[in-house]
Amino acid sequence: MSAINRQNTHIIPVDFQYHQPETVGEAVKLLEAHPDAKPIAGGTDLVPKMKQRLLEPGHLVNLKRIRELQGVEDRGGEVYIGAATKLRAVERSETVQRRLPLLYSCVRSIGSVQIRNMGTLGGNVCNASPAADGALGLVALDATVQVAGPGGTRTVKAGDFFAGPGKTVLGRGELVTGFTVPVPGPDVGTCFISVGRTALDISTISIAVALRMKGGAVQEARVALGSVAPTPLRLPEVENWLKGRELDEATVREAAGMVSGGIKPITDIRGTAEYRREAARGMAMEALTRAGGLEGRSQG
């Protein structure tokens, strides 16, 4: 049967079994026992995929009843965020607003209030979209992904978590339980910018930058872009080039050129590859300028 007669965002004509575990251990067991199981939290990505018949899981494992997956915790040098914490809760968390302003900006950029009231940070990451703003923030902040599985727990760097569009490094029976996000020091400036077709849209292109500065010089840089490659993309060559350099308008301009040349965008319905390359240049200039505290001095 042709796609047009199968795919919509309204009907799930396929049966599945629904499980409601109360602990991570139970969830892992269920996921391990049923290879065609999918974990569900907010469902804002999964359910449309099921209606579109892109996924037809035989089992759904609801994670919303597992208390240990919920909440934001200030642990001093780092902030821990449970994977099933609603995006809206992350956004409204004072800890996140105060200590992780970059992540706050990224999360606020996701969907609408209604969507953020349903979707979770873990879902935003595990959906593994290269356009996921939450995932981009975690990559730029060098967060660690906490994973539980049949073999116990393990950790993965956010930058290493994605294997391609819709693909992660999670193995069978594995589940993301949370994120450990290092809190940037007072010498770190950050900036997130995204462009969509409208204000309420998946990013056509997005950039997150973190710069540790000393005087006017860059000590350490993290530059990550969304929707320009199969996964959220860090640009180590740009980061290394920036390291130790005095951040002035010329440096910003040159680095922005490297960003534009360093990404691997494609043309899709949201924008052309040429547009993304050109926009990446301007967005990198703005993000580096703002993260580096040059704001007001350089506006092109």
Added chain:
Amino acid sequence: MSHASTLQVLGRDTPRQDGVAKVTGREKYASDMSLPGMLVARVLKSPHPHARVKSIDTRGVSDPQAVTLTPQEVPGIRFCPRLVSTPEATYKDWRVLTDKPRYVGEPVAAVAAESEEAAQRALEAMRVEYEPLAAVYDAFASMEEGAEPIHDVIELNDQALKVERNVACQMEAREGDPEEGFKAAAHVVERTYRTSRRYHAQLETKSVLVRPEPGGGVTIWSTTQTLHNTRILIHEIFGIPMGRIRVVKVPLGGSFGSSIQVNTVVPIAVALALKSRRPVKLSLTREEDLHDHCSYQMVFRLKLGADSDGKLVAGHLDAWLDIGGHQVQAYPLLGCVVGWWVSLYRLPHKSYVGKAVYTNKVPSCAFRGYGNPQITWAVETLMDELAEKAGVDPLDFRLMNYIGKGDLFWGQGPTVKSIIQSCGVEEILSRGSEMIDWYNRPKAGSQRGRYRRGVGMGRGYHTSSAGAPVPGTVVDFGGAMVKLNEDGTFDYVSAMMDHGGGTMDANAKIVAEELGVPIHKVNIVNADTGTTVYDVCTHASRGIYSGGGAALKVARQVKDKIRENAARLLDAYPHALKFRYDPERDQAVIYAEGVSGRELTFKELAYAMRHKNLGTVAAVDSYRQPSCPPHFTGYFVEVEVDTWTGRVRPLRVVAGADIGTVINPKLAAGQVHGGFAQGWSMVVNEDLPHDPATGDLLNRGFLADYKVPTTRDMPNLDDFTVFFTDTYEPTGPFGAKGIGEGALNPVAGAVANAVQNALGVRFYDLPITKDMILAAVGGKEGQA
């Protein structure tokens, strides 16, 4: 104006009768309804843009409750789903289910089952064999010799009509001597413009519920702008006597013109209900809805000439309409395109050639403005260019040439002509230009740097109805019933539909004003075809002007009857009686002035009439408006263009509207806000392209990839000014005109002109995407 100060109900913000139900989610739309024993239907859609159905095999459907429907099982007649024009202007090329699909998504078969999921499973068990045919997605390619014919024969006025070169219909018009006119012109500009296809994105997808009745009739609840035309079409297709077809009014979840025609789901659901003998509900998914309708994509070649004083002397317009796979109202639209064009500015010499062309794409239908936003964008863009060439300020250029009071107006096409009797154009332009500080706007292209600001303006109008002193090819009349209830309240009954803009409340206010009672004394009745007289359709911004005109006519008759009956009971002369409202009793009172005891409240009157068996005070009548008054609008828009990302933001909007007497100021301003949002999006955002590889929509119908603006894309409310002119339309109810479409029509021109003012670059294709802006800025001056 003195008239405004005497009004008691009109001109004030009053709560809507359906307001609480709507904001609390308790309003029930067609898609919310269900009946005992109801089946739910799904439509099997063509995956091919052009094909012949060789066979449909339903043997795989194992569900014993499922009822299937194939093209062989529906009446084999050709019809046009829109019944607003007279037969000589109504081209018929539709069938209930097709055996020759002409666009991806065209209904080929259907199935009803116990639930939507069961129907979907049954649908997936059906097998269709197609013979694919060559498909064409461009109007010009479609007209080329050797292009695959999309329709061979269609029908016009009960006659078979052969289609040549995929041209669905065409129209030419000419006045004066344009060739000589252009020769005499000192300044001439000619440009080619291309608009996009836009999806209506109305909140409610097309839905219908049909209940078969004993005796072969049907009751229909559907998303529609017209109850009576729905009944007529179902009668035409199925031959059911009209008295046995009852179309019931249900709240409409938005439309923007997409339900002027009877929706494709309606006859399909009727056929399934008749076959299954059970109620059948059919609601399109959002994806199906995107495959069901969109705006008309138009290409214009427009040429205007002005003399050395800045007076327009001649114009020529070629218009090509890419209509998709079927005609909904292409021929009347060809008339409107020329009508909209020639009614904007005085052109002594003019000529027009319009062609509507079939392509293998989603069929186009009216979308708020009905071609007016498209042509007004082109005209308002070209007026700026021509003014620049003539060395005249664009605003002054418009003031020198606009069509206003006393001029002939034929916006609704060559057969709908009337004289303009009220006009607020000058007030709109003078007040608006002052508020935006027009004459100090930036010089085009003078700015450098990342962010560049521009101010642009555009003006226009839309008709209020398609009324005229003589009949034309457009049907336009309505009707109403008003009756006095036994407690002194009134029922207002009309077949007119409310899209959501508050039309019915406005008309109830007109009734209340005439009868001298507060709005809460007039109850809006949700009626049906059996209890109302004909109303053509809520479209053409005619709800208040025509619908309210009918309501006023009937309210006056009711008032006369109150007078006559009260005169009898009070032993007074009817013409001597006076009316007043008594807030203490919350009753209107009719009385003989200065004579003690000779008075009755409306409640007392109705009470006495009941007990004396004098009957009900009621009136029902039809009404045809004698004119087609334009409601004028003008927008001044300030934008900011980010030359690094190509993003355009609206900073400030000043909008003026001449809608005659304002009935509900907040709702009228709301129309302007919504009109701006849609016009803005038309310029910087919306398009519904087809994928030439598959013939399907590039977004395959998914709304995630069809973006419409939200409040976050709009200016702050403090930066959005709406003002209404002090005007009075002599033919309108209490001086009122329409607003719905005029609120949109000039927006695209104003926004495009503002972008040009910011960048010094003019665009001739819509939408002006971020890519186009970056390419244009980069091409012109390199990265800033």
